[in-house]
Structure formats: C-alpha cells, structure tokens
Amino acid sequence: MKRKINIEVLFQLIILLGCAAFLAIALISGNIKNYVHPRFILYLWISVAALIVIGIFIFPSLFKSKHAVHLTPYVILLIPMMTAFTLPANAVNNQSISFGNKTAQEVTTSSIEKTQSETSAVTEQPITTEPAKAEVTTAFSGSFSGDIQIISDDEYMNWYIDCYDNPQKYDGKTVQFKGKIFNFDEAAENEFLPARPCMVCCAADTVPYGFLCRSDEIKSYKENDWIIVTATIKVEDYKGETMPVLYASSLSAATPPEDEYVYYNY
C-alpha cells in the first residue's frame, strides 16, 4: 500500500538537502568564490555535512501523516534556492554597490591613506600573507630592469599591496596587468581606475583595488570592461597624497580572469 507522506516534512527536506546540494556544487565548481571569501570554504563544507545529517534525522518523520499543513514559511525559503539554481553568479557591478563601498571615488581622493593603512596591515600581519609576500618581493625585486614586468592575475593582490607599501621601489618601472575599468566622479577625461574588485567577506562588501591611471585610449572602452594595461609607474602627488600613478602606453581588451575577485586576508 502506498503510504501518505507529510508534505511539510517533504518541504523541509527539499530545503535542507537542496541547500546542501547547491553549496556542494558551488564548492566543487569553485563558483562559491563569486559569493563569499575563500576562507568560508571549510565552514561551508561542514555546513553541507550538518545539513545532510539533519536531513537524515528528519527523514523518518516524512511518513508521519499530518492534517494541518502550513507551507507558507517554506515557500519563502524556496525562493533563494530557485534563484540560486537558475541565475548565474554575477561579479557584482561596482556602480551599483557603491553605497557601502565608496568605490572609485574613495579610492582615488582621500582614501589613499586608507589603502596605505591597509598595506601596513598586511605587512604587520605575520601568519597568512607573509610567505606570499616574501615570494612577491623576490619575484619583483629581481626582474625589474627596464623590461615590462608582467603581473599575473594571481599575483595582482600581492603586487598591489607592495606597490602602495613601497611606491618608490616601483617608480619609473613598467608593468602589465589585467584589470577592470572603474570610473570616478572627479576623473579627468583621460583618467580611470584599472582595478580588481576585492572581497573582504562576501559579494556584499567588495571594494575595487586599483590605481589611478592616465591614458587617452580610455575613450574607446566602457566602464566594467576588462583590459590589459601596460603602464609606467610614477610616484606623484595627487590631491595631497603621494601615490603611484600609472601612465599607460597601451590598453587592450581582455577576457575576465578566472577569478574576477581578489580576496583580502586579515
């Protein structure tokens, strides 16, 4: 005989296991990094396991019939699951999240000070970034001899930090890296910000990490385009701040890097 099942418990199971499935798929595919900082990966794997175990414990109640069934609360929970499975993770458009992040404007005008404090944060931080940083220092100090230094997508964050930390070291050097175009309010016609969106915690708190760059070629690109910038670094005063400014010799269109975001570690 076919048994009647409790729809309420069915919904609970769909939500718990659906949530676990989505997280597991996103974790395996690496897509999760478009939503949250990689430091959550371990927690999220544990969560997947916990959700499955809870599901196993709830499962027997599926066959306990229930008369008064209330499904409305579970419908609310199904909404994020639907959108999670149907909509792609979009690299968050800077323009739209600027409320919390001050974005380009802030980076260029008054917060170079902030960026510097950031770099010292990393310098002082002993465990997580030190090895990476040491690597960067050796990588960069050796090969700057007038040639173009190519900064790979993975090296960008460390180089960026080092560049604001020790701008003199890079004065007059030529670099090439991939970045996304951000505009800012007080930009002159040839000024823009090639940057990588940096995630502190999750997609709700990204901040672009980039450089003030000058190039007449920028007119042929739109905001949010990915480009490869080849530029010479000059340490200059910009609105009262001493900072590296890039003079681009060439810009070329590029495909987005595998990980659009860079991640801030503390």
Add this chain to the structure above:
Amino acid sequence: MKTQIDIITGFLEGGKTSFIQNMLENAEEQDGKTIIIQCEYGIEELSPEYLNEQKALLLTIEKVEDLTAEFFQLIENTYVVNRIIVEYNGTWTLDKLLKIKLPPKYFIGEVLCIANAKTFTSYVSNMGNIIPEQISNCDALVLTRYEKLDKESLNAITQIVKSFNKKAKIILIEEQNKINKVFSNVYEKQSNKQYQAFIIIVSFWMLYMLLDISQSAVFEGAFSIISTVNTVFLSIIIQAVPFILIGAFVSSILQVFVSDEKIISLFCKNKWLGFPIAAVLGVFFPVCDCAMAPIIARLVKKGVPIPQAVTFLLASPAVNPVVIISTLYAFPDRPIIAVYRIIIGLAVALLAGVVLNLLAIKNETALRNTFVQTSCSNGYLGSIPSAGFRGKIEALFRHAGLEFLNVMKFVVVGAFVSAIIQSTIPKSFIEAHSVFPFAIMIFAAFFMSVCSTSNAFIARSFSSIFPISSVLIFMIMGPMLDLKNLLMISSSFKKKFILKLVVILIIIAFVVFTIVGKVITI
C-alpha cells in the same frame, strides 16, 4: 458525492460525545447514514434510540490496530454513508489514523480537538507528546467548560495552542454559529490543500520562464541588475549559513543537555552582577552575530531575564575576539579605534540592559510563546525522543534543523531587503547626506547586513568622509540594529518588544555618540 470524515479527538471528559450529539442535531437533512466510529467509551453513552432518530450508526473500535484501510473499505462496501464522524481516542496519536489510505470517495474533513478548559494546561504539561501531536494536526481546538476561567488563563491556552499550530482556531463551545462555520466551506478548503503545492510549483515555473525571457537582449540591462541583486542576496545568505547552523546547534544543545536552572543561575545569582557577566560572556562565542539570534531566543525561553539576555546579545560583537582582531587590521595605524569599539559597545549594551531592567519588561510580555515546555521553537515535528543518549542526539539534530529553518526564513527576508537597498541606492547618496552622520550611519547600520566580523573594513571606507565618531556608530550599532538580525530574533520575540528595543537603542546611541563626538576628536 464524496464522503467526509470528521475527526473529533481529545481526552476523556472533554465533552467529545456531547459535541458529536451537537453535530448530529445541527446537521442538515441528508440521505444515507451518519457513521460514528467510537474509539473509546465516554461518560455519556449514545443510546440506540437516539442514534436511530438521528439516522446514525455506531461502530466501536477497541484497539488502534483495528483502524485500517480494510476497515474503511468494509464500511464503504456495507453501508450507504452520508458522513463519518470518528470519535478518536485521546491517547492515540492522530498520525495512526491520518496515514490510513482511504477509499477514493472518502476524505478527511475537519480535525477538531475537544478539551476541557479547566484541565487543559495540566494535561499538556503532563501528557508528553500526545496533546502537542493532536493540536499540531487539528483545525480547531474546541474548549468546553471555559466559563469559570479568567481571561488570563484563556490567553495562556491560546498561546499554547499557537505555539504548536499557528493556524488552529480556538472555539468556545457555546458559540454555535462558529461551530457551523468550521464545518462550512469544507470542500473548498479540501481543494485548496490539494492544489497548494501545485500552485507553488507552477508559480516557480513561471518565475523561471520570466527569467528566461529577461535573459534575452531586450532586457539585458534589467537582467544585470536582477542578477547583481541576486548575487548580493545569495552571498549574504551563504555567508550566514554556517553561523546560523552554529547558533542552531548551540541553542539545541542548551535545550537538550543543559537544565534551565543552571543557565538561569549563571545570569541571576546577583541582581546586578548578571549584567557584567552577560556582557563579557560573548568572549566565548567567537562567531558572527548571526549565530547569536537562536542562542538568545533559547536563553530567554529557558528563563534568563530579558535585560541580561539582551545585554549578552548586544555586547557579544563588542567583546568577540574575531571582531577585535578584524578591527585592529582594518585600522592598523589607529588601534585606539578597536579600544573605543570595545568600550562604547559594552557601554551601549549595558545601558540597554539597565533601561530594560528599569522598564521591568518580563519574559512573558516579550516572547511570542511563553509556553516553555514546548519542545520546539515553532511548530511540531512528530514526537521528539529525549530518553537515552541516542534519543538525545536525535533530538539535538532535529531541533537544530527546526531552529535553522525557523530562523532562515527571516534571514532570507532580511538579506533580500539589504540586497535591494545596497544595489539600488546611488553612489552619491551617502556624500549628499554626510551632514547628518548620525542618521545616515544608523540607516546604514539597519540595512547593510554586514557581519560584525567584517564591518570594520566597510567602516574604514567611511572614515575618509565621516568623523570617527560616526564611523564608530556604524561599527557598533551595525550588528545591534542589523535588519536581518532583528528579523531573526522576531522569530521568537514579539514585534512590539523588538520595536521598543530598537527605539531604546537609537536613543541610547544618540546620547552616547553625542558625548563620544565631543570627547573623541581624531
């Protein structure tokens, strides 16, 4: 013509039999017999003459095992039936009857629980899981002999019922017209239930189609916004999931393994010492503030007074080691900011606790369900075993699951509002309003839904435009006033209480930060 089976359950002496008589006498004239399936003998017997007069037939079931699909099939084959009324045994779980596969023509109509108002509360407390199971399944609770009860006791009963089954109606037996109302529109309701799931699926399918259309070139712009909102929305939820699970498990452990007395004595040994203890207890919970909501609700349900519990909740982000470290990294050249954050955070939390204490807000007035024996935070999920270690582990996980689902729906709503606000408010908004730093920072605190462990990094980006006291408002008040967190605690607390708390917090914040603004000038 379908045959409706109404189930009348409840304990002995509740008045089931007289209620059934009432049903028979009020029924409209119909062809066919009314079958009464009696599963126990009440005080009042239905005499053969009476039954005859009402065109009713009495069948008796003595053992729960006799209630089978074959039994109902036999009824269908033997009689011309108009309706069936089951007088159910109050000591059997309803699940046993509900799971029976009925003949196609039969369906379950109304499930009513009849209870004697005078003994109801003590029955619920002493009879373990049977009454909760029955209440969670019933459409209405019918109270008899309620006349001598004062309003307060009636309210208490209502709360108990609502804690197991939010939608159950409560009917006082004299109100005949209400009883009739319960029985009207049954067919409509039946179809509602059957198609509810179907409608949900169809609406999701339509949503999916809509998104499909929106992906076409015409709507590209709109789609990009939707997908951005969605990414922020999901990222807030994903980030919260591990911490809410931690909160759900801690809450569940408190419920299953720790006695009420132990917890209460921790907070209440001394009338005033409880506050500082509550304030520094957060040091031991180095997790995101999302985890705190289920824990705090459990503490209050276990009897910790509201003022102490709220102090614990509000102070935890201030003393959380992870928060302190992240603040130090966010402002490496100004470690004093982390110190301010701790001191001011503790001050606001303690002040809020003291104000709540002076207002003498009782747990009963703040909690949604004051019935502490409720084994689950909301709703009822079968019988939860608690005997033995294995039973306790099972209880632990099922509890945690319910708590998680219960809190998650509020997180979803909060994350949705935050995602929309973050994605639509233009960049210039905050600069344009930098004249009112207090108001704008409180606004940001409400809607930004950034965890206390990372909000220092966001706060830092404000520091170029706003004075440091305003940045501190954002960092300190953010976790306290966060919309998502407030919605989460609203799963256990009354809206009125939360509103009161928010007003108190804003007033305290205004006073404290006005002073801070005068004192700190870096």
